[in-house]
Amino acid sequence: MAHGWEMQHDPAVVVIGEDVGANGGVFRATQGLQQRFGAERVQDTPLAEAAIAGIAIGMAAQGLKPIAEIQFMGFLYPALDQIINHMSRLRHRTRGRLTCPIVMRMPHGGGIHAPEHHSESVETLLCHVPGLRVVSPSSPARAYGLLLAAIRDPDPVMFLEPTRLYRASRQEVPDDGRALPLDRAFVLREGADVTIVAWGAMIAETLQASAELADTGVDAEVIDLATLSPIDATTILDSVAKTGRLVIVQEAARNVGVGAEIAAIAAEDGLFDLLAPIRRVTGYDTVMPLHRLEREYIPSVRRIVDAVRGTMADPR
Amino acid sequence: MRTVIEFRVEYLQRLDPDGNAVGELPAFARDPDEVLRMYRAMTLARAFDAKAVNLQRTGQLGTYASCLGHEATHIGIGAAMRAEDVFAPVYREVGTQLWRGVTMREILLYWGGDERGNDFSGPRADFPWCVPIATQTLHAAGAAMAFKIRREPRCAVATIGDGGTSEGAFYEALNVAGARALPVVFAVVNNGWAISVPVAAQTAARTLAQKAIAAGIPGLQVDGNDVFAVREAMSAALERARGGGGPTLVEALTYRLSDHTTADDASRYRSAREVDDARALEPLLRTRRFLEKAGRWNADRERELLAECARTIDAAVADHLAAPRPSTDAMFDHLFANLPERIREQRIAARRHAGTDGH
Ligand SMILES: Cc1ncc(C[n+]2csc(CCOP(=O)(O)OP(=O)(O)O)c2C)c(N)n1
Ligand SMILES: [Mg+2]
Numbered sequence: 001m002a003h004g005w006e007m008q009h010d011p012a013v014v015v016i017g018e019d020v021g022a023n024g025g026v027f028r029a030t031q032g033l034q035q036r037f038g039a040e041r042v043q044d045t046p047l048a049e050a051a052i053a054g055i056a057i058g059m060a061a062q063g064l065k066p067i068a069e070i071q072f073m074g075f076l077y078p079a080l081d082q083i084i085n086h087m088s089r090l091r092h093r094t095r096g097r098l099t100c101p102i103v104m105r106m107p108h109g110g111g112i113h114a115p116e117h118h119s120e121s122v123e124t125l126l127c128h129v130p131g132l133r134v135v136s137p138s139s140p141a142r143a144y145g146l147l148l149a150a151i152r153d154p155d156p157v158m159f160l161e162p163t164r165l166y167r168a169s170r171q172e173v174p175d176d177g178r179a180l181p182l183d184r185a186f187v188l189r190e191g192a193d194v195t196i197v198a199w200g201a202m203i204a205e206t207l208q209a210s211a212e213l214a215d216t217g218v219d220a221e222v223i224d225l226a227t228l229s230p231i232d233a234t235t236i237l238d239s240v241a242k243t244g245r246l247v248i249v250q251e252a253a254r255n256v257g258v259g260a261e262i263a264a265i266a267a268e269d270g271l272f273d274l275l276a277p278i279r280r281v282t283g284y285d286t287v288m289p290l291h292r293l294e295r296e297y298i299p300s301v302r303r304i305v306d307a308v309r310g311t312m313a314d315p316r
Numbered sequence: 317m318r319t320v321i322e323f324r325v326e327y328l329q330r331l332d333p334d335g336n337a338v339g340e341l342p343a344f345a346r347d348p349d350e351v352l353r354m355y356r357a358m359t360l361a362r363a364f365d366a367k368a369v370n371l372q373r374t375g376q377l378g379t380y381a382s383c384l385g386h387e388a389t390h391i392g393i394g395a396a397m398r399a400e401d402v403f404a405p406v407y408r409e410v411g412t413q414l415w416r417g418v419t420m421r422e423i424l425l426y427w428g429g430d431e432r433g434n435d436f437s438g439p440r441a442d443f444p445w446c447v448p449i450a451t452q453t454l455h456a457a458g459a460a461m462a463f464k465i466r467r468e469p470r471c472a473v474a475t476i477g478d479g480g481t482s483e484g485a486f487y488e489a490l491n492v493a494g495a496r497a498l499p500v501v502f503a504v505v506n507n508g509w510a511i512s513v514p515v516a517a518q519t520a521a522r523t524l525a526q527k528a529i530a531a532g533i534p535g536l537q538v539d540g541n542d543v544f545a546v547r548e549a550m551s552a553a554l555e556r557a558r559g560g561g562g563p564t565l566v567e568a569l570t571y572r573l574s575d576h577t578t579a580d581d582a583s584r585y586r587s588a589r590e591v592d593d594a595r596a597l598e599p600l601l602r603t604r605r606f607l608e609k610a611g612r613w614n615a616d617r618e619r620e621l622l623a624e625c626a627r628t629i630d631a632a633v634a635d636h637l638a639a640p641r642p643s644t645d646a647m648f649d650h651l652f653a654n655l656p657e658r659i660r661e662q663r664i665a666a667r668r669h670a671g672t673d674g675h
Contacts, residue, residue, distance in 0.1 A: 022585040023512035046482035046518045047449060047510050075448060078484060113429065115379050115407075115577075117447045254662075284662045289647045291378050291429035296644045302672035 002147035003030060003067060005177045007037050010065065013151060015042045016052060017069030017105075026071055027107060027166045053079035053104065057086050061098040067151060070106040073160065074117035079104075080125070087156045088131030103150045108136060108160035109201050109251050111298055112167050113291040119163070120288045121200075121252035126158045127229035127261070133182060134229040136160040138203035140171040145180030146226060153182060160228075162201035185232040187239070191221035194308055195239040197262055198249035199225035202299065206249050209304035218312055228258050236262060237270045244275035245311045251298050254282040276314035279307045325525045327537040330544035333597050335605025342551070344395075345544045348612050354395055354543050355603045355613075356621060358387040361411035362600060363625040364420055367633060368410075368427065372578040376637065380427045383410045385541075385573035386507060388599030391415055392546025392568070393503050396554055397473055404443040404456040404474040408505075412475070416442060420632035421639070430642055431650075450476060450483035453502060457489045460500035460563075471499040471557045473550075479510020481527060482518050490531035490565065497562035501553040502528075504565060505540065507572035508594075512585035528565035540568030541599040573598065644670045 007013045015030055015037075021044040024031030034042040045052050049070055056066040070076045076083075083104070091099045110119030126134045135150055135157055137143035143161065150157035188203065189210055198206040203224050210220040221239050225231065240246050246266050248259040259280045266278055281299045289297055329338050330345065337345075344350045365384055371377035383390060390411025397403065403416060410423060417438025426433025426445060434444035443459075446452035456474030463470040480486055481504060493500050504524045508515055521527060528535025538545040546568055553564035571594035575582045582591075607613035644666040648659060655663070 018510075019512045021512070024584070026511070026579070044513050044517055047479035047513070048482045048484065050484050051482070077448070113378050115427075115447060116445070284647060284666060285659050286647050286651050286662070290426075290431055292641060293644065293647055294429075296666060296670060297647060300669065300672045303669055 001173065001175050002144045002151070003033055004036065005175055006148060006151045007033065007041065009177065012063060012065045013041075013067065014059065014064050015067045015069070016045050016056065018045060018047055018052075018071050020044060020069050025069060027161075027163070029105070029161070029166075030069065049075055049077070049079040050082055053082035053087060056102045056104070057082060057090065057100055060100045060102045061090060065101045065151060067103045067105060070104060072114075072118045073106045073108045073122060074120050076106060083132070083156070084129050088129050091155065092131060099154060100156045101154050102156045103147070103159050104156065105147075105159045105161060107163045107166070109162050109164065110288055110291075110294045111164045111201065113294075114163065116290060119291070119294060121250070121283065123160055123228050124252060124257050127258055131156070132229065133157045133227060134160065135182060135227050136162065136200040137165070137226070138162070138200055138224045140165070141173045142180065142186075142224070142226065144173045144175075145178060146182070148177065148179035149182045152179060157182070160200065164201040164204070168204070180226075183227045183230055183232060185235040186224045186226055187221065187235065188224050189220065189222040191219040191243065193219045193243055194245040194247060194311060195221045195223060195236070195243045196247045196249060196304070196308065197223045197225055197236060199228060199258075200251070202249045202251050205299060205301050206304060209301045209308065212301065212305055213308055218308060220308060225258070231258075231261060231265065233265045233269065236265065237273075240266055240270045241273045244273055246274065246278045247281065247304070247307050247311055248278070249281045249299055249304055251283050253285045254280060255285045257282060276311045279311050281307045323526065323529045325523045325535060325537060327539070328545045328549050329539040329542050330548060331539075331542040331602050331606055333541075333602050335602045335609055337606070341544060342548045344547065348607070348610055351603070351607060352612060354391050354547070355600075355607060357391045357394070357415055358411065358543065358600055358603065359621055360625045360628065361387050361390060361414055363622065364414065364423075364629050365410055367629050368424065369574070369578060371424070371633065372427075377424065377427050378429045379577050379579045381408045381577045382574035383408050385571050385594070385598055386505060387411050388543035388603070389503070389505055389540040389546050389568040389570050392543045393473060393475065393550050395543075396547045396550035397471070399439070400470050401554070402441050402443070402456070402459045402470065402472045403439065404452040404459070404472060405445060406449070406452060406475050406477060406480065407445045407447055408477075409475055418442070420629065421636050424633065424636040425639065428636065430639070431646065432642065450480045450485040452476070453486050453489035454492075456500050456502070457493045457498055460493065460498035460557075461496065463499055464496070469558055471501060471554050473501045473503060473554075475503045475505055477510060478504065478506040478508065478515045478524060479513060479518055481524050487527070487531070490528060490533065490563070493563040494531040494533040497560065499557035499560075500563045501550060501557055502563065502565045503550065504567040505570065506567055507570050509572050509576070509582075509586065511576045511580060523567060525565055525567040533563045533565060535565035535567065537567045537569060540570030541597050541602070543599060543603055570599070571597070643667075
């Protein structure tokens with residue numbers, strides 16, 4: 001929907017990727033666009049991710065605004081050379097002469113019984129790269145507003161779309177062309193006792209956990225990080241100053257994850273507000289399992305509730 | 317100007333759609349028992365495939381990539397290889413894998429979402445399924461390099477789809493294999509489609525076989541619905557590779573009669589007419605006709621064979637469905653030879669959390 005709005009209003013916007021044309025993308029995110037805007041502005045590329053990222057750079061540097069789809073995040077890797085060595089730094093290298101207003105969209109994360117390599121959460125790889133914005137929506141409405149913002153942003157945005165979101169959520173979203181801000185976290189639920197930071201698909205489990213906690217008298221504040229890099233430290237630190245407790249929920253493996261960065265921010269700039277040690281609820285430091293065990297890997301509501309209860313019980 | 321080099325791409329067919337021999341048949345095709353063996357294997361692959369699709373539809377299997385229509389290509393490749401050769405498949409080569417001794421239970425485990433399916437009890441040196449397109453072609457080149465360094469008379473075979481030939485890794489594999497005269501054969505399974513993208517949208521090249529020419533290696537096309545032609549071309553390529561003659565690219569022209577996977581709906585992007593036309597050329601029918609003409613097959617035998625396939629498959633399915641769910645330890649086991657301490661702690665934590673997902 002955001003694609004359509006922006007293509008309608010900005011002739012520079014083009015869509016490329018594998019199966020984005022007649023098929024409308026494997027998750028139907030680009031459905032109907034080729035019929036509406038033609039096979040030149042909505043193009044199926046050959047099956048080559050390095051090519052997708054590389055031609056996006058070429059097109060962007062010459063005035064177009066490509067929205068490039070990588071079919072699943074697990075197939076991003078051939079494109080990383082182009083993204084890291086060129087897309088993220090063309091502006092910097094050319095002192096602002098050539099730029100990359102590109103959105104790289106990709107399905108992210110597990111929980112839909114997909115085959116091998118289709119369910120990983122590897123946002124950390126991208127968050128570590130200077131010059132990239134990394135964004136992940138947690139609902140259809142947020143996907144609409146954040147995608148519009150990403151397309152309009154003058155720099156490359158890695159847009160990670162939770163696969164569970166395509167399947168689970170049905171939500172009426174007004175097609176009004178209104179963008180949400182990038183680089184800003186959203187407080188989804190206000191609370192006084194503990195701050196829980198999550199993003200993407202894990203927001204669903206986190207909200208469920210906070211509802212359960214409310215029943216037992218624990219008032220959690222839930223923050224949707226939304227932009228994973230750069231992190232909106234202010235919103236998190238303000239919340240921690242209020243609650244004194246911080247739990248971070250991420251689907252990705254624990255080691256060097258975005259959660260570790262948030263914990264570091266809280267330790268560096270919010271330590272004296274903390275009443276208890278920070279806790280992380282994460283995927284494990286192992287390969288995302290095939291689907292029979294994927295739900296054992298993805299943090300469950302129970303694990304989040306346990307972590308919050310743990311932090312509430314922690315002596316200061 | 318003078319011509320520096322010219323090239324041509326040949327096309328091999330040994331069995332026409334009516335089951336008539338084309339040209340002189342290779343020795344294996346003149347041995348009716350051998351033809352029967354291949355026909356049985358093709359029939360088993362098709363029956364197994366239909367069962368797997370069914371299991372998916374009834375929620376007993378994850379997403380599955382059907383091999384319907386590819387049986388001649390898959391069995392032709394398998395039958396040309398020696399047991400000690402190494403196979404690097406993509407994700408659709410059920411026929412080749414069954415021929416090489418991968419069990420139905422393993423195939424079902426894998427698509428059922430269980431890593432144990434990759435631990436082949438038969439071809440221990442074969443590579444597992446390979447979902448990241450084209451990456452496997454370099455593994456095959458590397459395996460071939462190992463055989464060459466150790467002077468072993470073994471070959472590697474990689475399959476790759478038509479879409480896969482657009483990936484950089486494919487060209488890198490062809491190039492290194494040519495540059496080092498590696499004992500590897502690249503079997504390009506051109507089934508017309510890469511999900512919704514037809515071959516003509518992948519490349520301006522008239523054939524995929526000619527992609528070999530730029531790497532300095534021979535490339536040819538075969539009728540991929542003709543098990544004789546596939547096996548003959550693959551055998552010749554393997555013999556050449558084994559003898560130190562270097563790699564070959566064999567492009568098998570076939571057709572994906574099914575949806576891309578059970579998660580796909582091909583009616584969104586291709587016509588029923590095209591599929592019907594392709595069905596008339598499918599590989600089992602012509603092999604059966606050939607056998608019938610040779611007096612080696614009839615309706616009774618066909619019925620017996622199908623019943624026998626069904627029994628084999630049902631037993632494998634029952635075995636698979638009875639497989640206990642892996643414990644959470646399976647997520648951590650085999651990550652490293654020696655699991656680091658922090659991760660050992662996570663393995664214990666995962667046991668504690670087991671079953672708390674509510675799903
Ligand atoms: C590197 C990579 N990119 C994208 C995909 C998603 N994908 C899976 S199969 C497929 C099409 C493959 O077509 P082809 O190579 O012709 O093989 P076929 O499925 O027809 O056997 C795509 C795009 C993938 N698995 N790996
Ligand atoms: Mg194909």
